[in-house]
Structure formats: C-alpha cells, structure tokens
Amino acid sequence: MLALLSASLFATHDAYAQDPSTLAPDVQSKSSFPKQSLVGPSRNVDKSQPLYLQGDELIYDTGGNKVIARGNVEIYYNNYILTADQVVYDQSANTLTAVGNVVLKEPNGNIVRADRYTLTDDFRDGFVSQLSVVASDDTRIAAESATRRAGNTTVFKNGRFTPCKSDDSTPPLWCLSAATVIHDQSAATITYQDAQFELFGVPILYTPYFEHADPSVKRKSGFLMPQPSTSDTLGYSTTIPYYFALAPNYDFTFYPMYTSRQGILWQGEWRHRTENGQYFIRGAGLDQDADQLPSSITNRDQYEGWRGSIETKGLFNLGSWWKFGWDITTESDDTFRRFYKLDNMLLTDRVNKIFLEGIGDRNYFGLAAYQFTGLMFSDTPESESFAHPILDYNYIFADPILGGELRWNTNALSFTNDQNNAVFPNISGNEQMNRVVTEVDWRRRLTDPIGITYTPFGQLRGDLYQLNDYVDPQSPNGVENTSVARGIAAAGVTVAYPWAANTRQGSHVIEPIGQIIARQAYIEQANLPNEDAQSLVFDDTNLFELTKFSGYDRIETGTRANVGVQYTFQGNEGGYARILAGESFHLAGLNPYRNPGLDSTGNPTFTPFSGLQNDRSDYVLGAYVAPWSFLQLISQSRFDQDSLDIRRQDAGGQVTIGPFAMNAIYAYLNTDPTNGILSAQEDVYGSFNLQLTDRWSVGAAMRYDIDDDQIASDMFQVKYADECFVLTATYTDNYYYNQDIVDGQTLMLRFELKHLGEFGYSTDVLSGAAISEQQSGG
Numbered sequence: 001m002l003a004l005l006s007a008s009l010f011a012t013h014d015a016y017a018q019d020p021s022t023l024a025p026d027v028q029s030k031s032s033f034p035k036q037s038l039v040g041p042s043r044n045v046d047k048s049q050p051l052y053l054q055g056d057e058l059i060y061d062t063g064g065n066k067v068i069a070r071g072n073v074e075i076y077y078n079n080y081i082l083t084a085d086q087v088v089y090d091q092s093a094n095t096l097t098a099v100g101n102v103v104l105k106e107p108n109g110n111i112v113r114a115d116r117y118t119l120t121d122d123f124r125d126g127f128v129s130q131l132s133v134v135a136s137d138d139t140r141i142a143a144e145s146a147t148r149r150a151g152n153t154t155v156f157k158n159g160r161f162t163p164c165k166s167d168d169s170t171p172p173l174w175c176l177s178a179a180t181v182i183h184d185q186s187a188a189t190i191t192y193q194d195a196q197f198e199l200f201g202v203p204i205l206y207t208p209y210f211e212h213a214d215p216s217v218k219r220k221s222g223f224l225m226p227q228p229s230t231s232d233t234l235g236y237s238t239t240i241p242y243y244f245a246l247a248p249n250y251d252f253t254f255y256p257m258y259t260s261r262q263g264i265l266w267q268g269e270w271r272h273r274t275e276n277g278q279y280f281i282r283g284a285g286l287d288q289d290a291d292q293l294p295s296s297i298t299n300r301d302q303y304e305g306w307r308g309s310i311e312t313k314g315l316f317n318l319g320s321w322w323k324f325g326w327d328i329t330t331e332s333d334d335t336f337r338r339f340y341k342l343d344n345m346l347l348t349d350r351v352n353k354i355f356l357e358g359i360g361d362r363n364y365f366g367l368a369a370y371q372f373t374g375l376m377f378s379d380t381p382e383s384e385s386f387a388h389p390i391l392d393y394n395y396i397f398a399d400p401i402l403g404g405e406l407r408w409n410t411n412a413l414s415f416t417n418d419q420n421n422a423v424f425p426n427i428s429g430n431e432q433m434n435r436v437v438t439e440v441d442w443r444r445r446l447t448d449p450i451g452i453t454y455t456p457f458g459q460l461r462g463d464l465y466q467l468n469d470y471v472d473p474q475s476p477n478g479v480e481n482t483s484v485a486r487g488i489a490a491a492g493v494t495v496a497y498p499w500a501a502n503t504r505q506g507s508h509v510i511e512p513i514g515q516i517i518a519r520q521a522y523i524e525q526a527n528l529p530n531e532d533a534q535s536l537v538f539d540d541t542n543l544f545e546l547t548k549f550s551g552y553d554r555i556e557t558g559t560r561a562n563v564g565v566q567y568t569f570q571g572n573e574g575g576y577a578r579i580l581a582g583e584s585f586h587l588a589g590l591n592p593y594r595n596p597g598l599d600s601t602g603n604p605t606f607t608p609f610s611g612l613q614n615d616r617s618d619y620v621l622g623a624y625v626a627p628w629s630f631l632q633l634i635s636q637s638r639f640d641q642d643s644l645d646i647r648r649q650d651a652g653g654q655v656t657i658g659p660f661a662m663n664a665i666y667a668y669l670n671t672d673p674t675n676g677i678l679s680a681q682e683d684v685y686g687s688f689n690l691q692l693t694d695r696w697s698v699g700a701a702m703r704y705d706i707d708d709d710q711i712a713s714d715m716f717q718v719k720y721a722d723e724c725f726v727l728t729a730t731y732t733d734n735y736y737y738n739q740d741i742v743d744g745q746t747l748m749l750r751f752e753l754k755h756l757g758e759f760g761y762s763t764d765v766l767s768g769a770a771i772s773e774q775q776s777g778g
Contacts, residue, residue: 032726032752052076053087065091073098079107084117094120109136125149131156138723139163139755143181156181163754164724171201173725174753178210188214212756221245227257233294233339235260239267249273261292265340277325279314284342285332307332309342326354334375346734348375366392385531386416404444404456411437411552415531432468433529437461437552455494459546461555462487465528471599472527484528488555492517494544506571513582515544515562521589523557526597530554530605536593538611539636539648540564540580540622548584548593548612554605558589577625583641584617591615609672611648616641630656646670659691682706687715695722711735726752 056071067089075082075096085100097118098104104112111134119126126148133141143159162175178195189211197205213220220243227239241255250272257265263286271280285308290300297303309331316324329337329350337343355368370387391412396405417431439461446454465484498511532551542548543564547556564582569575593612596604611618619639626632631653638648649668655661664686671680687701697719703712717730728750 032721032754049078053089055087067091081105082117096120110134119148137163138165141181152184152186154183154185156183162724164722171198173722174199176756183214185214188220190214219245219248219251224253224255227255234262263287263289263292274316276318277314277316277323279316280312282311284309284337284340303333307336309337311342321360322356322358324356326352328352328354334373338375349373350375362396362398364392364394366390388414388416401442402444404442407441407443409439409441411435413532413552417531431470431529433470433531434466435552436464441546452495452497455496456491457493457546458489458491460487460489463552463555467529470529486523486525486555488519488523488557490517490519490546492546504572506569506573506575509566509568511566511568513544513562513564513566516559516587517546517556517562518559519557519589521558523555523592525553525555525592526595528553528597530597530599534606536606536610536612537648538584538617538620539638539650540582540620541636543580543582543584543620549606554592557592559587561585561587571627574629575627577623577627579621579623579625581619581621583619584612586612586615586617607672609647609670611638614641618647619644659697660688661690662686662688679707683712696720724754726750 053067053069053073053075055069055073057069059068059070060066061068069087069089071085073082073084073087075087082096082098082102082104084098084102086098088097088099089095090097095118097116098114099116102112102114102117104114104117106112112128113132113134114128115130117126117128128146128148129144131141131143131146135141139161140163141156141159141161143156145157146154146159148154156178158177158179159181160175160177161181162172164172164174166172175198176192176195177198178192180191180193181195182191182193183189184191190213192210193208195207195210196203197207213222222243224241224243227241228237237257237259239255239257241253244252244254246252250270252271253269255267255269257267259265265284265286267282267284269280269282272278285306288303288305288307290302290304293300293303309329311329313327314325318324329352331337338347350371350373352371352373353368355366357367358365367389368387369389370385372385372387374384391410393408393410395408397407400406413433413435415433415435417433439459441457441459443455443457446456448454463484463486465486467482467484470482492515494513494515496511496513498509501508530551530553533549533554535550536548537550538548544562549556562582562584564580566578566580569577591613593610594608594614596606596608599605611620618641621635621637621639623633623635625634632655633651633653635651636649637646637651639645640647646668647670649666651667652663652665654663664684666684667682669681683703683705685701685703687699689697689699691697699717699719700715702714704710705712711733713732713734715730715732717728719729720727728748730746730748730750732746732748
C-alpha cells in the first residue's frame with residue numbers, strides 16, 4: 001500500500017516511462033515544478049554579527065535580566081527580519097519571545113506568521129504557536145504549533161500543507177494534513193503521522209504514516225512510487241522500484257516487474273559520474289514462457305527461455321582536446337525491447353557505437369566502431385554490418401599556400417557485411433572491405449574592384465580498396481580477394497556577383513552564381529561496393545558542392561557546371577529571407593549519376609532518379625523565409641527540367657501568435673521503380689497547441705499518408721496546469737502493424753502534485769489491452 005511506503009520521490013528515471021507515441025514527446029516530460037525545500041535549507045548563523053532591535057518603547061528589567069520592546073518592534077540578525085507587537089529578550093535563557101502579529105522573514109525567502117514565537121537568540125531553535133509559513137514559491141504551511149530543535153528538525157502539530165492558492169471562502173485544490181509533520185533537514189526527510197490527503201477540503205485518502213524526501217533533495221535511498229498495471233499481454237503487473245544512493249557520484253536502481261502472464265521482468269540501472277565523465281548501464285531480462293505470449297505472435301517457440309537486453313551509454317573527457325564514449329544496446333531478439341515498451345515500437349534500426357574524438361585548433365581526429373542491425377520484418381539475425389573502425393583525420397595548414405587555404409582529409413574504413421547471399425549462392429562468408437581515402441583540398445577567395453568574387457579550388461584524391469568475398473554483380477562468380485586503387489584530380493572556380501540595394505524595409509542582395517568543375521572523364525566504380533553513398537538527395541544545399549554523393553564510395557566524374565541565383569533580404573525590423581534557385585549541367589565525360597551499378601541483391605546502389613541522371617539536371621529551389629519573429633517557413637523543391645513537374649518536395653512552417661502555436665511539414669517523393677516505389681509517396685504532418693486560458697490548453701498532431709489516403713498516426717491532448725497541480729490527458733493512435741508486437745490506441749492520464757510527485761496511467765483498453773505507468777518526481 002502506498003501509505004506504508006517510505007518514498008524517495010525525486011530520483012525517478014525515464015527508464016520507467018512508457019512512450020505511447022512519438023507524436024507526443026512531452027507526455028513523459030520532466031516535473032513542471034522546481035525542486036525546492038518546504039521550509040528552506042539550513043543556514044550557518046554567524047554569532048559574531050550584531051543583533052539590531054528597535055521599537056516604540058524599550059524597557060530594561062534588571063531584576064529579571066530581560067529587555068522588553070513594545071510597539072512596532074523590528075529585529076535584524078544574520079539576514080533574518082523579525083517584526084512583532086512585543087518582544088521579550090531573556091538574557092538568562094538566551095531566548096527571544098515575540099508576541100502579537102509576529103512575522104519572521106527568513107534568508108531563504110520564507111515568511112513565518114504566528115501569534116507567539118519563542119526562539120533562541122541565534123535564531124536556530126524555537127517554539128511557535130498558531131504557525132503560518134509562506135515559502136518563497138507560495139507554498140503554505142499552517143499548524144497550531146511548531147518546535148525547532150538543533151537547527152535541523154522542525155516538528156509541526158496539527159499541520160496543513162498546500163502549495164495551492166486559496167482564499168478564506170474556498171478550500172485549496174488539494175492539501176495534506178497530519179497530526180504531526182516532522183521535517184528533518186539532516187536526514188532530508190519529511191514525515192507525516194496520522195495524515196490524510198484532501199481534495200477541495202474533502203478527505204479522500206488516509207495513511208497512518210507517510211515519508212518522502214525533502215523536495216530539494218535529488219538523491220536519497222528509498223522506495224520509488226509503485227507502478228501497477230494491467231494488460232492483455234502482461235496480465236496484472238506491479239513494479240516497486242528501490243533506489244540506492246550509494247555515493248554522491250554513483251547509484252543503483254532496482255525495479256523488477258512482476259507480471260501474472262509473463263513472469264518477472266528483472267530490471268536494474270547503474271549510474272556513475274567520475275571526475276572526467278559519466279556512464280550508465282541498464283539491464284532487463286526474464287525467463288520467457290512462450291505459451292503465454294499472445295496467440296497472434298507467429299513462431300512463439302523462438303522466444304522460449306531467457307530474453308533480455310543491456311543498454312549502456314558513456315562520455316568521458318580525456319583532456320582539453322579528447323573525448324571518448326559509447327552508445328550500445330544489445331538484446332536477445334529484435335522484438336524484446338519493443339514488446340516490453342523499453343523502446344518505441346516504431347524503431348526500425350539498431351546502431352551501436354564506440355568512439356574516440358579529438359579536436360584541436362586546426363585538426364580533427366575521429367575513430368569510431370559501429371554495428372548496424374535492422375529490426376524490420378525483412379531483416380534476419382544475419383543481416384547486420386560492422387564498421388571496425390572508421391577513422392577520420394582533418395588538418396588545416398596554418399600558413400597560406402598560393403594565397404589560399406590548404407586542407408588535408410583522410411578517411412579509413414574496415415567494414416564487414418554479415419549477410420547470406422541468396423542471389424549469388426556460390427559466394428560464401430562475409431563481405432569484407434578495407435578502404436583508405438586521402439585527399440588534399442585547396443581554396444582561395446578573390447574579389448575584383450567591381451565586387452565580383454572568384455573562388456578557385458582544387459582537389460587531389462586517392463583511394464585504395466582491399467576486398468574479400470565481395471560480390472560483383474557484373475561477374476556472378478564473385479571476387480574472392482582483390483585490391484583496387486583509384487584516384488581523381490579536380491579543379492574549378494566559383495564566380496559570384498552580388499548586387500546590393502538598401503530600402504526603408506531593409507537590405508536586398510541578388511547574387512548570380514556560376515561554378516565549373518573539371519575532372520577525369522571516367523573512373524570505373526559501378527563494380528565497387530557502395531556502403532556510405534547510398535543516400536543521394538539533390539537539392540539547393542549541395543548544388544555547389546564539389547560532389548553531390550553523400551559518402552566516399554562514389555566519385556563524381558567528368559566536367560560539370562552548376563549555376564544559380566540567390567536572393568537575400570535582411571529587414572530592419574528583423575525579417576529575413578533567402579531564396580536559392582539553380583540547375584546543374586553535365587558537360588563532358590561519363591555521368592556517374594546515370595548508372596548507379598547493382599548491389600549483391602540486384603538493386604541499384606543508389607537511386608537512378610536523383611534528378612542528376614541527365615546531362616541537364618532538374619531545377620532545385622530552396623526558400624528560407626522568416627518575415628516576422630512569429631513565422632518561419634522552409635521549402636526545398638526539385639522540378640523536372642522539361643515539364644517542371646514536381647519530383648521532390650520538403651516544406652515546413654511554424655507560427656506562434658500569442659497563445660496559438662502551429663507547425664506543419666509536407667513531404668513528396670516521386671516514383672522510383674528501381675527501389676520498389678511504384679507510386680508517388682506523399683504525406684503531411686501537422687500539430688498545434690492552443691492556450692485557452694492561463695490554466696487550460698489543448699494540443700493535437702496528425703500524420704496523414706496522402707498517397708495511401710489514410711491516417712498514419714494521430715494525437716490529441718488536453719492539459720490543465722496551475723501553481724500546484726498538473727493534469728494531462730493524451731490520446732494517441734499509431735496505425736502500425738507488427739505481428740510480434742501488440743499495439744493499439746492509447747489513452748494516457750498524468751497527474752502531478754507539487755512537492756509530492758506524479759502518477760501516470762496509460763491504457764490501450766480502447767484496442768483490447770491496457771498498460772499502466774507510474775512515475776514520481778518533484
């Protein structure tokens with residue numbers, strides 16, 4: 001029972017959170033309220049400081065060894081301010097007794113009101129009757145009396161605590177009352193005896209004993225809020241996490257979850273912060289009974305026995321220039337983490353990484369190892385790739401060379417593709433590729449007297465490949481072991497002539513840009529593997545790049561000209577706009593974008609419909625407009641060079657006007673038959689949030705698949721938030737099917753009480769199942 005638990009409410013981690021939809025990323029948000037002590041932290045009192053006392057009348061009682069001040073009495077001591085109708089200072093007992101309209105302003109911002117206040121002369125210990133405390137954040141404590149001992153422990157009698165504002169005619173939204181409330185600052189705990197929780201003045205929950213950490217405390221050993229739940233897949237389940245604050249720099253949370261249908265899911269998390277970094281390790285596992293899994297899961301026997309996962313991430317600074325880190329998640333099968341809601345169910349890939357990175361004034365060094373694993377239906381346990389490692393080194397020479405900047409880049413890759421080859425069964429074993437690429441780039445910028453800028457540039461590049469068990473689709477017998485060397489030299493110039501004009505609205509710049517790049521006419525590369533240049537998107541961002549490929553495995557050849565015009569506006573009132581339109585022309589040599597070559601499965605290594613496959617490319621247009629501070633628009637388009645039909649479109653906008661905020665994203669991709677895209681892909685995403693009042697707000701989001709004429713996902717949210725209470729109701733629906741993962745509509749309710757914590761409950765009962773989540777925070 002919750003009432004019998006000692007709860008440390010402020011050490012909860014997102015690991016316990018359920019993520020019902022990526023459309024509502026703030027559903028599991030952090031606490032809405034700051035962590036702050038109810039009565040303020042202990043403060044050291046400097047006894048050498050003087051005590052200043054003033055009043056309308058001052059009486060010295062030499063016989064009783066007392067000083068009595070009457071009428072508008074004020075005392076100043078160590079940033080404490082005490083006002084009262086009368087104050088009696090007993091020099092023998094070293095106590096101050098304030099009577100009548102007593103107000104004590106503490107250094108931490110709290111205000112204590114009482115009819116009578118007796119305390120020691122160092123303001124450390126005291127007894128207060130008819131107490132009322134108003135904290136700096138308007139949290140209120142009222143009690144018949146209070147006693148403070150040893151400067152650390154305050155005992156309130158018949159106390160009532162609430163952070164909610166109210167007047168004399170209406171009770172607060174909620175409050176916590178108890179016969180005895182003990183705040184132990186040294187132990188950082190608040191204890192309630194004979195307590196009850198009241199809602200609008202009506203008691204709804206009684207507990208003989210309740211204890212939690214001081215809200216200002218971030219780390220303290222103890223039980224976290226329990227997490228009961230029910231669902232069709234797990235049955236009845238409950239989790240009672242226990243947090244171990246082992247040391248100031250490391251801790252451990254143990255949170256096993258008992259389920260009536262799937263057994264016990266053992267979970268734990270270790271966190272450690274060192275002098276130069278931090279890391280965490282999370283583990284989860286259970287002994288799976290395959291017969292208890294939902295009947296909709298095919299081949300359930302494959303999940304019999306132990307299933308589990310380990311997740312770890314770390315980052316360390318190794319000096320002024322170096323850092324080392326990792327991000328690794330391993331699991332027994334592809335669906336374990338998504339089935340038990342440890343990952344979002346829409347996750348399609350697993351990427352693990354270990355890296356070492358150094359950044360200097362003029363150089364960069366990066367060394368990383370990767371593991372790539374797919375989580376889609378078509379992926380198999382063997383369909384994974386390894387980069388072990390990737391090395392990048394960049395250096396910029398300090399002294400100018402021929403008046404320009406000289407840069408040296410080197411990339412080395414060792415890659416293994418661990419997959420079965422069904423198209424070429426005569427090739428066995430893993431594909432292995434070792435590659436070294438080194439290049440030298442030179443660039444210089446010149447400006448003539450009339451403002452035309454000339455930027456000549458050049459590049460020398462050499463590549464060396466060593467291949468094992470690589471499948472050459474042009475030679476079905478494959479290549480067991482081979483080495484390939486290739487090189488390229490490129491030179492070109494970019495010319496721009498900006499025209500500027502100033503008006504009352506702002507500055508306008510129109511800039512025609514032309515570029516020509518010359519290289520070798522042809523390099524054989526269609527028969528080489530392509531691992532890092534598979535993504536080819538032609539738009540305004542790479543129109544004037546030396547190569548439009550995304551990686552090193554493909555090289556642009558021949559002679560190419562790129563032309564465009566750019567318009568830039570900078571408003572005097574803050575408005576901004578930049579528009580770039582252009583086109584690319586293949587002038588001589590072999591067009592590398594026309595014939596991408598085939599991979600081992602017979603598919604193109606990159607799309608042959610990029611807009612660059614013809615000697616005259618498609619038109620590209622990029623627009624980035626922010627006419628006012630509340631409106632931002634972005635559009636990237638590609639149009640057919642003959643018909644001007646749209647081939648690709650990405651557009652987005654965001655507007656924020658007063659209480660209204662909205663954003664929208666539209667994406668369009670034309671057909672790509674070679675990659676199985678037989679019809680145009682088109683979808684739109686939109687979301688909005690409206691602050692109806694100072695406390696109520698609504699929000700919604702939807703992703704709509706236009707070409708399939710159906711909703712892909714949606715979300716609707718209603719939120720109430722005031723100074724002491726937050727209630728959020730969120731409905732989500734992902735129209736996504738996975739035969740091994742049960743999912744459906746989700747309704748989440750999240751309650752948060754200031755200083756006490758939060759409780760979240762989510763259910764998929766709308767689709768025949770239910771899942772619960774409970775989370776604490778302050």
